[in-house]
Amino acid sequence: MSLDFTVVPQFLDVILLGVLWTILITLGASVLSFFVGIFFAIIALYAPWFVRLPFRAFEWLFMGTPLLLQLFLIYFGLIQVGIDLPAFVAGVIGLGLHYAVYNSELIQASILAVDRGQTEAARTLGLSRMQTLRYVVVPQAVRDVIPPIGNNMIALLKDSALVSVIGVSELTLSAQQAIGRTFRPFEFYVTAAAFYYAINLIMEAVQRRIERRIALSR
Amino acid sequence: MDVDLILRVYPFFLQAAWVTIQLSVLTAVLGLACGSLGAAARLSRLRIFRIIGAVYVSLFRGTPALIQLFILYFGGPQIGIQLDAFEAGVIGLGVNIGAYMTETIRGAIIAIDRGQTEASRTLGLSRWQSMRYVVLPQAARLMIRPLGVNINALIKGTALVAAISVVELTYTAQRYIGSTYKPFEMFLLSGTLYMIIIYATGRGIAWLDRRARIT
Amino acid sequence: MTDTAFVEIRNAAKSFGSLQVLRDINLKVERGQIVAIIGPSGSGKSTLLRAINELDPLSSGEIWLEGVQINKKLPHRQYERHVNQVRQDIGMVFQHFNLFPHLTVRENITLAPKLLKGMSAGEANALAEQQLAKVGLMEKIDAYPSQLSGGQKQRVAIARALAMKPKVMLFDEATSALDPELVEEVNLVMKQLAEEHMTMIIVTHEMGFAESVCDRVLFMDGGVVVEEGPPEVIFRNPENERTRAFLRKHLQTNHNR
Amino acid sequence: MTDTAFVEIRNAAKSFGSLQVLRDINLKVERGQIVAIIGPSGSGKSTLLRAINELDPLSSGEIWLEGVQINKKLPHRQYERHVNQVRQDIGMVFQHFNLFPHLTVRENITLAPKLLKGMSAGEANALAEQQLAKVGLMEKIDAYPSQLSGGQKQRVAIARALAMKPKVMLFDEATSALDPELVEEVNLVMKQLAEEHMTMIIVTHEMGFAESVCDRVLFMDGGVVVEEGPPEVIFRNPENERTRAFLRKHLQTNHNR
Amino acid sequence: PSAASAEELDTIREKGVIRIAMSGAYPPFNFVNEQNQVVGFDPAVGTEIAKRMGLEVEIVTTAWDGIIGGLLANKYDAIVGSMSITEERDKVVDFVGPYYTTKRAVFTKSGSPITSVSQLGDARVGVTLGETHEQWAREQGYSIRTYKGLPELLLELENGRVDAIVNDSIAAILAMKEIGYDFVMVPDLETDVIGAGIAIREGNPQLMAEMQAALDAMMEDGTYLKIAEEWVGGDIR
Numbered sequence A: 001m002s003l004d005f006t007v008v009p010q011f012l013d014v015i016l017l018g019v020l021w022t023i024l025i026t027l028g029a030s031v032l033s034f035f036v037g038i039f040f041a042i043i044a045l046y047a048p049w050f051v052r053l054p055f056r057a058f059e060w061l062f063m064g065t066p067l068l069l070q071l072f073l074i075y076f077g078l079i080q081v082g083i084d085l086p087a088f089v090a091g092v093i094g095l096g097l098h099y100a101v102y103n104s105e106l107i108q109a110s111i112l113a114v115d116r117g118q119t120e121a122a123r124t125l126g127l128s129r130m131q132t133l134r135y136v137v138v139p140q141a142v143r144d145v146i147p148p149i150g151n152n153m154i155a156l157l158k159d160s161a162l163v164s165v166i167g168v169s170e171l172t173l174s175a176q177q178a179i180g181r182t183f184r185p186f187e188f189y190v191t192a193a194a195f196y197y198a199i200n201l202i203m204e205a206v207q208r209r210i211e212r213r214i215a216l217s218r
Numbered sequence B: 001m002d003v004d005l006i007l008r009v010y011p012f013f014l015q016a017a018w019v020t021i022q023l024s025v026l027t028a029v030l031g032l033a034c035g036s037l038g039a040a041a042r043l044s045r046l047r048i049f050r051i052i053g054a055v056y057v058s059l060f061r062g063t064p065a066l067i068q069l070f071i072l073y074f075g076g077p078q079i080g081i082q083l084d085a086f087e088a089g090v091i092g093l094g095v096n097i098g099a100y101m102t103e104t105i106r107g108a109i110i111a112i113d114r115g116q117t118e119a120s121r122t123l124g125l126s127r128w129q130s131m132r133y134v135v136l137p138q139a140a141r142l143m144i145r146p147l148g149v150n151i152n153a154l155i156k157g158t159a160l161v162a163a164i165s166v167v168e169l170t171y172t173a174q175r176y177i178g179s180t181y182k183p184f185e186m187f188l189l190s191g192t193l194y195m196i197i198i199y200a201t202g203r204g205i206a207w208l209d210r211r212a213r214i215t
Numbered sequence C, D: 001m002t003d004t005a006f007v008e009i010r011n012a013a014k015s016f017g018s019l020q021v022l023r024d025i026n027l028k029v030e031r032g033q034i035v036a037i038i039g040p041s042g043s044g045k046s047t048l049l050r051a052i053n054e055l056d057p058l059s060s061g062e063i064w065l066e067g068v069q070i071n072k073k074l075p076h077r078q079y080e081r082h083v084n085q086v087r088q089d090i091g092m093v094f095q096h097f098n099l100f101p102h103l104t105v106r107e108n109i110t111l112a113p114k115l116l117k118g119m120s121a122g123e124a125n126a127l128a129e130q131q132l133a134k135v136g137l138m139e140k141i142d143a144y145p146s147q148l149s150g151g152q153k154q155r156v157a158i159a160r161a162l163a164m165k166p167k168v169m170l171f172d173e174a175t176s177a178l179d180p181e182l183v184e185e186v187n188l189v190m191k192q193l194a195e196e197h198m199t200m201i202i203v204t205h206e207m208g209f210a211e212s213v214c215d216r217v218l219f220m221d222g223g224v225v226v227e228e229g230p231p232e233v234i235f236r237n238p239e240n241e242r243t244r245a246f247l248r249k250h251l252q253t254n255h256n257r
Numbered sequence E: 001p002s003a004a005s006a007e008e009l010d011t012i013r014e015k016g017v018i019r020i021a022m023s024g025a026y027p028p029f030n031f032v033n034e035q036n037q038v039v040g041f042d043p044a045v046g047t048e049i050a051k052r053m054g055l056e057v058e059i060v061t062t063a064w065d066g067i068i069g070g071l072l073a074n075k076y077d078a079i080v081g082s083m084s085i086t087e088e089r090d091k092v093v094d095f096v097g098p099y100y101t102t103k104r105a106v107f108t109k110s111g112s113p114i115t116s117v118s119q120l121g122d123a124r125v126g127v128t129l130g131e132t133h134e135q136w137a138r139e140q141g142y143s144i145r146t147y148k149g150l151p152e153l154l155l156e157l158e159n160g161r162v163d164a165i166v167n168d169s170i171a172a173i174l175a176m177k178e179i180g181y182d183f184v185m186v187p188d189l190e191t192d193v194i195g196a197g198i199a200i201r202e203g204n205p206q207l208m209a210e211m212q213a214a215l216d217a218m219m220e221d222g223t224y225l226k227i228a229e230e231w232v233g234g235d236i237r
């Protein structure tokens, strides 16, 4: 069987729809993972132990098992206890929480790495503990952590392919559908890979721009 | 919760976990090899190697591992690469994680203060000698933890080879779900085993890291 | 109350674990007075300064500012409120500037007045401009700290402290992280403050500057005040052998001729 | 060949991109001579020193050591071999020591002799002990760099360089990263080397030390040698206005009185 | 490529093993038992055919959505996995059989307002990705959702996230009985009989002929019936 990419254009509409879904999932999950990541980091560092300990177990669950399994559980499991999430939402939540845990680790380290002198200077001016955290420490920590979080978001794009297992017609599933009709796996997987790569390049470019902008405030 | 079922089938999950472990170990070894070569290429004096290294990293980090695996396994034969599922799994995941490890290793090497190279070159050591005796021993310590992160991702990534018919933990769970209609029991089993494997690996990495730090 | 000086430290002692860093320090500073603290590394100078605004609370002893005890024992919440209050009256300048890198110069200066004195943006801005003019850095108002030289950073740090209208200013080796070329511009700002009769306590290694600016010099060693007096006496005619040794060594290694 | 000095630099020029850092520098150093290079920050002192052992190769000009041209144009492999060879004859001491943190003091010193001179472990050890004795650090032979003070680190760095039996030693602000207390111990080692007639080129900010040790002083500014001569002349009676301004400023800010 | 075809049967003979694929998650046709062996109607038929051809059998389980890709990629020699014979598939692979027949069946929860296929118009319909029914549902213009397999379909219908599912009747009926779901089959008059075939790579007439002969023979001599009764409980020719 020889390669024949001429079958691809017929399915371009299916593929492009898949690209759109992939972008939507990635955007949704990225935003979720960023804000929830900050929230998790603050819990992990400052919450009392009876919140912190269960939280650590929860973190462990996300760190210690494959995303594939987590997606299954969120989609097919939560409904057993009456939480009915549409597949798209389940995918966004699964991916988002998974990466929120990773982002939280980064943000925690970054909060701890903010120079003690910063806290001292703020407290010396009379700012309270909360004010110091809110206006001085957390903004710096988040700023410092934007490049690695950017990397996480690019990783998230690629993991969005796994959301195909719960039936969201994103790029990978679209390619599989086209393959199911034409039985030409190589052509369609390569096409899908090319689209993923293009989205990846765009995200990297955006990341570089943001990094340049924040370089000043270091 | 069907505890009896769990007790009846868990030995097969243990077998599957063993497959996952074999996959992980082989993938890690291949990944480290690709990562070392990749890092050497990216740090090479020769432009052509640097370009090859950069393209390797960019392509393999820029597309989903699942897609890479599909292309290798289903598409490979169309261009004359015939691998069985296990081989394809190891090669696909290994080359993929190797791209990440390339950056980890390179990062550790360039994190070593330039003054170290300057001091050793000043003493008359050659490029290779100063790499071998001064930079690499220091970089090796720096890379243990980040490589540990790569390996953690890799272990979880082995779940992807379920899609190409390697019967490891995840596909074992899926097959049993198919015949027993008991998804949660099966996921509990496979999830627990994943956590044990990952936890043990994490402890191993931490131990290595502590040992490396002592001197 | 009437019998306390403007700033007064009584029987101050401080330990870190088993290490006793301050032992029975007593110090009175009158309003408008300028006191320099000198002494070898590790003698407790920074610790004393940091005790004054409760960054490193004393183990025992009392600190008073204008009749108010700073290191009052209070229940946790009240203590926090009290400390945040008194710190507004004490400006502090650090060796490493500690400007907030994510904020512009303007935002560095206006942050505390806006949050703590409830100033409007307009008021706070006017204040920032006024303080910056004082340290001669109006043109840098919208720069980020990373765009400033060390000397400029330190001048902004001083402006930031002054914006809270403090009653006393503490300086902890404000110029020792600066390149030699940049020391003078910061010293000039400090001299100007001296002329305006700001009450100041200055930890420094620069004997020349201390001599030219201060009303009184304390020599500390091993956590105690070994000797104190007017600069002419301490620098030219110290009584204590340790003071003499310190000054001799210091002049030798620092000046090299 | 007979008409070159022990170390000779001819018409040295160096640019980084469009920035010209060295312009037409000429310098002769006789065997056993000690030359100090002083000048403001950014004047090209480090660049010149780093050019001598090809860390930052010159853009144009020649550098000779004992009749051998260091910066010869050669095909890549030969050049590498040549450079590794001549570098063994040139010891260099850096501001930040650059000791190898993963090796003990002994291993730091013996690494290069073992690899490059094919010394046995026994010979190399004896050498390490001899060099360490010279800098007074025998008892630290099995310590790791992290266990040493700054001054001790720098002394080990000197011992490490000496173990290669270099013909000339280069010092780039060897004491300026040290606490004032620790400067003297390193200066003592350098003085001792001077007494043994080691050829040395020393970049320094310490005028007193330069004056007491050197045979000749070069004042650089903006990539050129502005003035050179014996220390008495340069420090007491400089001809050039830029030299005078530099010395004035330097003495003032550094000495403060 | 008749030369190649002769070779392919030859290679199989040379190795003495024929590799047959199925999902391993489609009871009662193919599934893993509690000894972790792949059993069911499909493996039994496959093994019997192999035996009659004088070959050993090796069973490969692989996810359904990639099963044809794997055949084309020469990961195994035949799919004996309850694959419906369709025109479209027939263009890419050759079929031996049919070795059993079934019908398309649409199921809803009992009590659902949907009582005929014509009412599926704007219902949410669950199908398995890559199955014939997916395409049929798509052509009808239903709002479809795709899943990995029958277990997920049943789970989703029970969970109420889809209003109806489309599947082969036999497997679904048996599965429902097994777990005790209360689903009903919607009458579907249009449905044709669907034949399940053994898929092999195109251009292997000899292999095809031998397998067909073996299949015919076992149907003839009663072995087929025994197998069918063991796993499905009746003749499903």
Ligand SMILES: Nc1ncnc2c1ncn2[C@@H]1O[C@H](COP(=O)(O)OP(=O)(O)OP(=O)(O)O)[C@@H](O)[C@H]1O
Residues within 6 Å of the ligand: C016, C019, C021, C039, C040, C041, C042, C043, C044, C045, C046, C047, C048
């Ligand atoms: N947070 C701390 N925990 C433990 N020990 C401390 C702490 N802060 C200071 N010390 C110790 O207290 C002693 C006095 O330190 P301090 O910083 O006050 O000295 P200093 O006079 O300011 O010295 P320098 O001139 O080096 O700044 C030192 O021995 C120091 O190591």
Ligand SMILES: Nc1ncnc2c1ncn2[C@@H]1O[C@H](COP(=O)(O)OP(=O)(O)OP(=O)(O)O)[C@@H](O)[C@H]1O
Residues within 6 Å of the ligand: D016, D019, D021, D039, D040, D041, D042, D043, D044, D045, D046, D047, D048
């Ligand atoms: N690798 C480089 N790339 C670009 N510019 C450089 C580089 N190294 C040095 N420079 C520039 O060359 C000039 C001279 O630097 P050099 O380090 O030689 O000065 P210096 O006299 O040693 O100063 P200092 O007293 O601060 O050490 C400076 O403007 C510096 O910024």
Ligand SMILES: [Mg+2]
Residues within 6 Å of the ligand: C045, C046, C047, C172, C173
């Ligand atoms: Mg101090």
Ligand SMILES: [Mg+2]
Residues within 6 Å of the ligand: D045, D046, D047, D172, D173
């Ligand atoms: Mg320099």
